[in-house]
Amino acid sequence: MRAEITHDAEQVRQSLALLRRRLDWDVANDRLKELNAKAEDPTLWDDPETAQKLMQERTHLENQINALSEIQTDLDDSLELAEMAEAEGDDAAIDDIQASLSALREKAARAELEALLSGEADGNNAFVEIHAGAGGTESNDWANMLYRMYVRWAQAKGHKVEIIEEQAGEEAGIKSATVLVKGINAYGWLKTESGVHRLVRISPYDSNARRHTSFSSVWVYPEIDDNIEIEINESDCRIDTFRASGAGGQHVNTTDSAVRITHVPSGIVVQCQSERSQHKNRATAWNMLRARLYEVELQKREEEANAKAATKTEIGWGHQIRSYVLQPYQMVKDLRTGVESPSPDAVLDGDLDQFMGAALAARVGGEE
Numbered sequence: 001m002r003a004e005i006t007h008d009a010e011q012v013r014q015s016l017a018l019l020r021r022r023l024d025w026d027v028a029n030d031r032l033k034e035l036n037a038k039a040e041d042p043t044l045w046d047d048p049e050t051a052q053k054l055m056q057e058r059t060h061l062e063n064q065i066n067a068l069s070e071i072q073t074d075l076d077d078s079l080e081l082a083e084m085a086e087a088e089g090d091d092a093a094i095d096d097i098q099a100s101l102s103a104l105r106e107k108a109a110r111a112e113l114e115a116l117l118s119g120e121a122d123g124n125n126a127f128v129e130i131h132a133g134a135g136g137t138e139s140n141d142w143a144n145m146l147y148r149m150y151v152r153w154a155q156a157k158g159h160k161v162e163i164i165e166e167q168a169g170e171e172a173g174i175k176s177a178t179v180l181v182k183g184i185n186a187y188g189w190l191k192t193e194s195g196v197h198r199l200v201r202i203s204p205y206d207s208n209a210r211r212h213t214s215f216s217s218v219w220v221y222p223e224i225d226d227n228i229e230i231e232i233n234e235s236d237c238r239i240d241t242f243r244a245s246g247a248g249g250q251h252v253n254t255t256d257s258a259v260r261i262t263h264v265p266s267g268i269v270v271q272c273q274s275e276r277s278q279h280k281n282r283a284t285a286w287n288m289l290r291a292r293l294y295e296v297e298l299q300k301r302e303e304e305a306n307a308k309a310a311t312k313t314e315i316g317w318g319h320q321i322r323s324y325v326l327q328p329y330q331m332v333k334d335l336r337t338g339v340e341s342p343s344p345d346a347v348l349d350g351d352l353d354q355f356m357g358a359a360l361a362a363r364v365g366g367e368e
Contacts, residue, residue, distance in 0.1 A: 002094060005082050008101040012075050015108035019068050022115045032061050060123060063184075064115070071108050078104065113357050114185065121222035121298060122188030127164070127291060131176045133196070133215035140169030142199045142214040145348055147177050150193070150218075152350030159183030164284065165258070165273045172205070178271075178288075180223060187222040192359035193352075194220045195321030202327045211327055215320065221295030223287070230290040237289070238262040239282075244273040259285045268292045322355065324348070337362050 035058040038044060044051045078101050085093035117123065128150050132143035154161050164178040181190060196217050203212040224230070241256040258273035259281040270288040272281040324344050325331045332341045337358040341347050347355075 001082055001086060002098065005079075005094070005098050005101055008098070008105045009075060009079060011105045012071065012101070012108045015105075015112050016068065016072060016075070019108075019111055019115055023064055023068065025068075028061060028065060032058065032065060035061065056123075067111050067114070071104065071111065074100075074104050110353070110357070113360055116360055117185050117188035119188060119191075119298075121224065121294070122191075123185055124187045125180060125182045125223040126187035126190045127178060127180055127221050127223060127288060128190060128193075129176070129178045129219040129221075130174070131217045131219075132169070132174065133217065135212075135214050137169060137171045137173065137205050138203055138212050138214045139216060140171070140173030140175055141205070142173070142197075143176070143216040144169075144173035145199070146197055146216055146218060147174060147179070149348050149350055149352070150181070150190075151179065153352050154181045154183065154186070154350075156350050157183060159186055163274055164288070165271050187220065189356050189360070190220045191222075192356055192363060193218050198320040198323045200323065200325045200327065221291050222298075224291050224294050230293050232263070232286075232289065232293065236264050238264060241278060257281055261285045261289050263289055263293070266293065266296065268296075334359065 035054060038054055039058060044054070078097050082094065082097045085097060130143050130147050130150075132139040151161050160182040162180040162182065164180055166177040167175040169175055196215055199214045199216075200211065201214075202209050206212065238261070240260045240262075242258050242260065243256050244258045257276055257278045258271065259278060260269065260271035262269045268289065270285050270292060272284040272288065274284065275281050321336055322332065322334045324347070325333075326344055330342060330344050332344045332347045332355075333339070334355050337355070339355055339358045341351075341354065343351070
């Protein structure tokens with residue numbers, strides 16, 4: 001059998017072995033049977049909160065077990081076909097099988113990373129906030145490029161993206177934007193993107209074609225459900241209403257429907273202008289504030305476990321997590337993990353998995 005096929009098959013086997021250990025295969029299957037039996041109990045929904053938790057656990061466990069089983073089946077089928085193709089001397093079929101095994105190896109590696117998403121809120125939807133740093137049009141344009149990058153990443157994963165608020169720049173780009181990414185493990189993947197992102201390029205807004213450095217910050221926090229209780233004293237909050245702005249803002253509403261809530265003790269500010277109704281925007285803003293305060297608590301727990309800070313910093317030099325260099329050479333480098341890509345265009349088009357995966361593995365490794 002070809003060396004490449006043997007190598008890829010061994011890599012998949014190793015991933016499967018690791019996944020089985022992490023999942024505790026026999027225990028997981030017994031637990032799924034138990035959950036399935038409980039789900040058939042007609043009295044289950046007498047307690048909606050307990051029922052919801054049970055169904056979420058069942059879905060998560062079922063997805064993990066099914067993913068592992070599918071990878072094992074695909075591996076067995078591919079190896080069987082490879083033996084038949086080699087016996088018949090069918091080189092074209094062998095090439096196809098090799099390509100399939102390479103894809104299966106990547107799928108298994110991703111499943112390994114998915115298995116690391118065991119945090120309290122990793123499976124939740126995620127709010128993504130983007131803020132331009134100092135620098136006017138340059139930074140506003142860079143913030144807009146990041147905004148597009150995350151939307152493209154989410155769409156490629158089959159996630160839904162809901163625009164919560166957007167403030168347009170005076171000449172181009174955006175001053176800030178908040179989107180809600182809805183999908184399985186959205187927060188688990190996106191949480192490693194929080195930090196300052198740095199861009200180096202020849203400015204399209206500079207008539208002298210000089211090289212500029214721009215900064216924008218990204219802040220990611222999980223959407224939380226009503227089962228997670230976050231106490232907020234309304235007297236600690238300042239609520240402002242204003243007219244929706246941004247691209248197409250005049251079509252959102254012509255009244256003060258947008259809502260901004262400032263939590264004075266923490267300094268956290270959230271705002272929503274996605275709906276015509278001030279009432280709906282206010283409800284969404286309160287949910288965002290609860291989510292932000294919850295995320296702060298998660299960060300505190302992680303800091304205690306890792307003995308390191310993971311807080312918001314100044315949007316500028318010395319605080320960036322990733323650099324995107326378009327001139328004089330082309331390179332994207334994550335300063336936390338050392339992962340590099342020579343294709344910034346692909347990265348800015350949403351190809352972020354290698355950076356997210358490495359940061360997630362490093363983060364979990366640090367916790368262990």
